[in-house]
Structures are given as structure tokens and as C-alpha cells.
Amino acid sequence: MDYQKTAKDILELVGGEANIQNVIHCMTRLRFNLKDNQIVDRKKIEKVPGVMGTNISGDQFQIIIGNDVPKVYQAILDNSSIKTEGNQKSGKSKNAISAIFDVISGTFTPILPAIAGAGMIKGLLAIAASMGWLTAESQVYVILNAIGDGAFYFLPILLAVSAARKFGSNVYVAAAIAAALLHPTITTLFSSGEKVAFLGLPVTAVTYASSVIPILLAIWLASYVENWIDRIIPSMFKLILVPTLTMLIIVPVTLIAVGPLGTIIGNMLSVGVGALFDNAGILAGAILGGTWSLIIMTGMHYAFLPVVMNNLTTKGYDVILPSMFMANMGQAGAAFGVALRSKNKTFKSLAMTTSITAVMGVTEPAMYGVNMRMKKPFIAALIGGAVGGAYYSAVGVKYYILGGNVGLPGIASFIGDTFLLAVLGLPIPFIVAAVVTYILSFTDVENEEEEEVVEEAAVANKEVGATVVTAETIYSPLKGEVKSLSEVNDATFSSEVMGKGISILPIEGEVVAPVSGTITTVFKTKHAIGITSENGAEILIHVGIDTVRLDGEHFTAHVKDGDIVKVGDPLLSFDMAAITAAGYDLITPIIVTNTGNYQTIKPLKDGLVNSKEAVLTLS
Structure with missing residues (x-):
């Protein structure tokens, strides 16, 4: 990667230095506070060599780089008048609505x-x-x-x-x-x-x-x-x-x-909300089902939670969340339509996989990785959600239990008088979105881009194949509860754009080496560590979500860049109580960042795990 060129392209496409209030970086991302997010050209940024995706979290614009982010960040400093991290304050305060959603x-x-x-x-x-x-x-x-x-x-x-x-x-x-x-x-x-x-x-x-x-x-x-x-x-x-x-x-x-x-x-x-559905009926369901995906993208869906909880408490049922089921099934159907239509073997496989994931209630990979990328399938997904929402409203489907999943695993939430109608309606948005996607078609991913797609998914800091790897076992760096990456409240990790792996919700604040190898990166805020094993696996351990903002407080590193470690050697300690009290989620992704170098990455453990227990096998 040409870091200087990547940095210059990024500076230009975020609106120039004049649009930047502040920029910092974490283990994998550049984090910009911009004066105006609207003038950013996200499409072109995502095509810049070395950029693996973009994300907006609150008012922060994030560019996903992967392991090379410190070098790109330094190149940005070299090509601008921004001299140090955090030397500028964002004079931008959240408006009342944003603050309430937050x-x-x-x-x-x-x-x-x-x-x-x-x-x-x-x-x-x-x-x-x-x-x-x-x-x-x-x-x-x-x-x-x-x-x-x-x-x-x-x-x-x-x-x-x-x-x-x-x-x-x-x-x-x-x-x-x-x-x-x-x-x-x-x-x-x-x-x-x-x-x-x-x-x-x-x-x-x-x-x-x-x-x-x-x-x-x-x-x-x-x-x-x-x-x-x-x-x-x-x-x-x-x-x-x-x-x-x-x-x-x-x-x-x-x-x-x-x-x-x-x-x-x-x-x-x-x-x-009840009056809206009573009087507008089908129209209300269609509007909500057709816009849920857009609402989720803005983070505004959290504003519905108090209403949903109040409905379940006072009425015993809710009519809002059924439309979210429809929106998710629409995203799944659109990705399935892409899989049917695409001639690119790699992208076809990606679309089919994300379709299945969306059916199970995790829509980010399908929505961001497939449908929005192809544009027309995303429109088809919204149409499917609207049709499904209209059906649910027309027949009066109700949601009786807050089950925590808006996919097939959460179908028990519909158990009640309208359960059968709910089950019959689940395929509607899927089929509609798939058919509309197939009819509208889209500009397919060209075959010569297949290597690039694989590279983006792998998030390797070297070219695929540049490192010789062999099969090996990854051991748990933490004592805690093993969870899937889909449970991480950060689309960059949950959609596996950074690579495959697992996450662990720690019950002790000690991180040990998951492999024998070399410490490649100890981030300056000590919340994340990169290690390359003796067999070539590149592992990222990222303690908590957004903990980069703590600027190293409550973390103690026991190693430095270049240190040689063995499985079980202490890497860092962190104060769980203090970090949790500060409002941060401690769920810790353990990512194989050179995923593309392996045929399979298979989790070995569910539930509670002790440090130094085998949790992943790479082949």
C-alpha cells in the first residue's frame, strides 16, 4: 500500500483539511470528527486502496483500514497541518434529538x-x-x-x-x-x-x-x-x-x-403509535416495514424501545417490532436474489452466506456488504419490508414477548393469538425482495475483482499468500463467556469485515497470549494488541468497544512491540469495574485478521472458558 497516496486521497474525499475538526485512530480505524459528514464521498473512499469500509458512529466518521492504520494515520499528519492526536476539540455539540437517541x-x-x-x-x-x-x-x-x-x-x-x-x-x-x-x-x-x-x-x-x-x-x-x-x-x-x-x-x-x-x-x-396503526393500518405497517433498515442505519431504532416496552407492559403486546422482522427478512431476500443473479463466484458465495445470517436476525453483513453495495438490491429489500409490514398490519400480527432477536431464533416472540399469521407472513418480504432484486438486476462484481473482494474480507496487512501459514489452534486470552462476533455491538466486528473469530465477555481483567509468537502492535492506549503466531496467524485482541476513548486509563500493558511470547504469557491488565463504570462495553473481539489465508476458522468452545483453553482452530 502507498500510505502517502492513501492518506492524500482520504484527506481530499472527507472534504479536505478544512472539514476536519479532529482525527484519531484506534487499532483498526481512523476516527474523524468532521464539521459536515454530508460532504464526504463515502463511495470513493471505500474504493481507495487500503480502505476496507466506512462507518458512522454518532457524529464520528470512521474509515476501516486494518493493521496498517497507524501508518495511514501518520501519513495523514504528514500531509496536513494536524500535528498530534487530540490537539483539536470538536466544537460541535449534539442536538437534542441526537442526545436523546444517544x-x-x-x-x-x-x-x-x-x-x-x-x-x-x-x-x-x-x-x-x-x-x-x-x-x-x-x-x-x-x-x-x-x-x-x-x-x-x-x-x-x-x-x-x-x-x-x-x-x-x-x-x-x-x-x-x-x-x-x-x-x-x-x-x-x-x-x-x-x-x-x-x-x-x-x-x-x-x-x-x-x-x-x-x-x-x-x-x-x-x-x-x-x-x-x-x-x-x-x-x-x-x-x-x-x-x-x-x-x-x-x-x-x-x-x-x-x-x-x-x-x-x-x-x-x-x-x-396505536392510533397510527388503528387509523392508518396497512399504510402504517408498510411505511414502518419499508423504512426500518434506514431507521437502524441512523441509530434511531433505539428511540422505539421505550414505546415497545410500554406496549408490552400495558397492553401485553406490541405492533412495532413485527415490522422490524419484515425489514430483516427483506434484507435477507435481497441478498438471496443477488446470490441467484451474480455470476461472480466469490460474491455469489458472500451474498448467500449473508442472506442466511440475515434470516437468523443479523442483517449488517447483508445490508452493508451486499445490498447497499449493489444499490438496487437495497431498494428491493425496502420494498420487501414494506409489503411484509403491510401484510402484518392487515392481519393484525402482534409481538408478545421481547425475545431479543428479530430473525428465526426470535419467532417465539409471536406466540399468541396471531402466531400462525406471523409464521405465514415471514416468507413474504423474503420472496418479494428476492424477486424484485432479480428483476431489477444490478451491476455485477466483475470477475477480476474477486481477488480484491477476498482481500477486503481478510483484512490482512499483507497481500494474501505473502505469508506462509499452517494449521494451528488459538487459545483463549481471557477468562469469560464465549460469544459469537454477531453479538458485538459494532458492525465492523459483527459483520466480520475485520476477519473471523470469536468474542469473549471477560470475568477477569487479565489478557494472556493466545499463541506463541511475536507482538506486532501494542496500541498506545493499551486497549488492543496484535500478535503474529509462529505459524503465521495474525491475531487482534480488542478489549471492549470504543475503549480507545479512555486514552489508556485503566489499562496496563505487560509487553511491547517486538516481544517474543509463549501461550499464556501476560499481555495486559485492565480494571473491569472502572471501565464498566465509565459506560463501556467490555465484550472483547478476538479476530484472525489474515482470515483469507485459511480455509476454515472454527470456534471450539461455547459458554464459559478459562484462559489458555482452546477456542479456535485454523486450517
Whole structure:
């Protein structure tokens, strides 16, 4: 790669140096804060040699480079007046809508695994009950129901902890505030039918179990109150007085004003959405089904979560998420249509694989890697989603359980009166999108580009075939829970554009060498390490998502570039509690960045894993 030319092309295509407020880089990406993202020519950037893709996260424009990112970054500095990382501040503040979306997404994302797991249990329990395997009176049913329902009943506590991390306040004080609102004596007091007052002020009876907006408002307010009290209280009294006064102020204020206001807002949103579907019917479903993919691209889908949760709590069902199923099936169908039509063997295989992945609920590879790249298939996917959404609205399909997956694994979420209609409708957007894709056709990937497609997927920092590799085993660098890359909340990793591998949710903050070899890169912020094994495998260990922003805080590196290590040697340590408290997701991708050099990369382990246990085999 000609780093100087790549850097010059990037500088020109992002709108010139005048459009750059700041640029930093992490282990794999250039991260730009730009004055105007709209003037960026993403299509041309993605064709620049060495660029493997682009992504927009919030207001940040990211260019995926891979292992060569430090060299491209340095070339950008050499060809501009930007002298050092972080020497410029982005004077750009988020607008109110962006800030609200950011809070909702940042709050819900960490708790989604708990909600998804609980929802799946409720779905399986519903199947067992409908098949007559269990009765609602059996003790097994009661216990399983408590497991599935617990996360939803005590949802305000989960949200309080997550919101406190987002707002930078004490998570345990936030949990205590939520627990007070859910205390049985408060619930009993509200259900008594008597008028309730606190110090002469009327308290409106509100059901806080499973609620969303009241606790978000309460913890947002608590973050300001706690910060204000912390500033005025002498240091020797902070430990006792700050949490005490915060709870004494926030809980009554929530009971008197914030809780009822949040409930009113939530109910109004639910009523508004319900009225839209009641009055617009098929049109509402078509619009939502046809635009879900666009909504997801902007991150605005998180704004629907409070409405969905309120619908499930107050009505027992939701009519919004069925349209998301339709949108996903549309993306899957469009990718399938590309697979049928394409003459390029490599791209045909890619399209078929991503179609299957999208059917299973993970749409990013199909949407970004195939349909948007070909343009017309993406339009076909939107059409398929609109037709499917119209059908679901017409027959009144309902979503009863928050199952955490909007693909075939989440079909249990439809178990209820409209289950059969839901199942019958799943193929509709798939078939429509596939047919429209086939009819509209597209400009196929030329055969001579096959090598380039493989190279992009491999994300190798050397040409495919330049390194001789042999089969080998990769050992776990962490103790934790093994998860698939699709569960990583970053499309760059989840879509496997960086390469294949696994992710681990750590339970200890120690990273050890997964192979014997040479340390190729210890990133300056110490959140990521690259290592090349003795057999040629290039491994990237990336601790957490967006942890580059911590600038090395809470990380300690035990190795440096060029060090020779053996399996199990300590590489770095990190403070899990501090990083989590700062609001960062600790899920850690372990990527084989020269994926293209291997025929198969096969995970060997599910569930809990100890460090130095075999987790991947390369052949």
C-alpha cells in the first residue's frame, strides 16, 4: 500500500483539511470528527486502496483500514497541518434529538442480553404451556416464569444501573432509587385505593414495575442532584451525605412529579403509535416495514424501545417490532436474489452466506456488504419490508414477548393469538425482495475483482499468500463467556469485515497470549494488541468497544512491540469495574485478521472458558 497516496486521497474525499475538526485512530480505524459528514464521498473512499469500509458512529466518521492504520494515520499528519492526536476539540455539540437517541441507545444496549435471555425463556415457557407440557399451576412453571419475568418486572433497576453509568453518577445509588420505587410497601400503598401524600404533597399512584421512562427521567435528574451535592459537601462527609441526600431528594420527587410525568409520556407515545396503526393500518405497517433498515442505519431504532416496552407492559403486546422482522427478512431476500443473479463466484458465495445470517436476525453483513453495495438490491429489500409490514398490519400480527432477536431464533416472540399469521407472513418480504432484486438486476462484481473482494474480507496487512501459514489452534486470552462476533455491538466486528473469530465477555481483567509468537502492535492506549503466531496467524485482541476513548486509563500493558511470547504469557491488565463504570462495553473481539489465508476458522468452545483453553482452530 502507498500510505502517502492513501492518506492524500482520504484527506481530499472527507472534504479536505478544512472539514476536519479532529482525527484519531484506534487499532483498526481512523476516527474523524468532521464539521459536515454530508460532504464526504463515502463511495470513493471505500474504493481507495487500503480502505476496507466506512462507518458512522454518532457524529464520528470512521474509515476501516486494518493493521496498517497507524501508518495511514501518520501519513495523514504528514500531509496536513494536524500535528498530534487530540490537539483539536470538536466544537460541535449534539442536538437534542441526537442526545436523546444517544442516551437511550447507551442505556439499553448493556442490558439487552439480560432482556433477550429472559424473553427467550418466556417464549419457551409459552410454547411448553401451549403444547400442554406444563400448566400454569405447576411449580416448574412458576419457577421458570419467575426466571423469565424477573428481568422485566425489575427492569427499572437494570435501567437505573445502566443509565447511571451513562450519566456518570453512582450506579448503586441509582439502583437503590429504583428499588425504593418497586418496594412492596409502596406497591401496596398505591393499590389500596386511598389517597397518598408525602409531606402534604399529593402522590400519584403509578405502577413502576416494568416501566422505562419514569426511571430514565429519575436517574437523569439524580445525576445532577448528586453532582451538585458532591460539590457543596466537605470531603469528610461525602461518603455518607451525598448518597443519603440524593435518595432523600430524588425518590420523593419521582413519586410526586417525575414518575407520573414519565408515565404520561410513555402512555402518550404508545397511544400515538396505536392510533397510527388503528387509523392508518396497512399504510402504517408498510411505511414502518419499508423504512426500518434506514431507521437502524441512523441509530434511531433505539428511540422505539421505550414505546415497545410500554406496549408490552400495558397492553401485553406490541405492533412495532413485527415490522422490524419484515425489514430483516427483506434484507435477507435481497441478498438471496443477488446470490441467484451474480455470476461472480466469490460474491455469489458472500451474498448467500449473508442472506442466511440475515434470516437468523443479523442483517449488517447483508445490508452493508451486499445490498447497499449493489444499490438496487437495497431498494428491493425496502420494498420487501414494506409489503411484509403491510401484510402484518392487515392481519393484525402482534409481538408478545421481547425475545431479543428479530430473525428465526426470535419467532417465539409471536406466540399468541396471531402466531400462525406471523409464521405465514415471514416468507413474504423474503420472496418479494428476492424477486424484485432479480428483476431489477444490478451491476455485477466483475470477475477480476474477486481477488480484491477476498482481500477486503481478510483484512490482512499483507497481500494474501505473502505469508506462509499452517494449521494451528488459538487459545483463549481471557477468562469469560464465549460469544459469537454477531453479538458485538459494532458492525465492523459483527459483520466480520475485520476477519473471523470469536468474542469473549471477560470475568477477569487479565489478557494472556493466545499463541506463541511475536507482538506486532501494542496500541498506545493499551486497549488492543496484535500478535503474529509462529505459524503465521495474525491475531487482534480488542478489549471492549470504543475503549480507545479512555486514552489508556485503566489499562496496563505487560509487553511491547517486538516481544517474543509463549501461550499464556501476560499481555495486559485492565480494571473491569472502572471501565464498566465509565459506560463501556467490555465484550472483547478476538479476530484472525489474515482470515483469507485459511480455509476454515472454527470456534471450539461455547459458554464459559478459562484462559489458555482452546477456542479456535485454523486450517
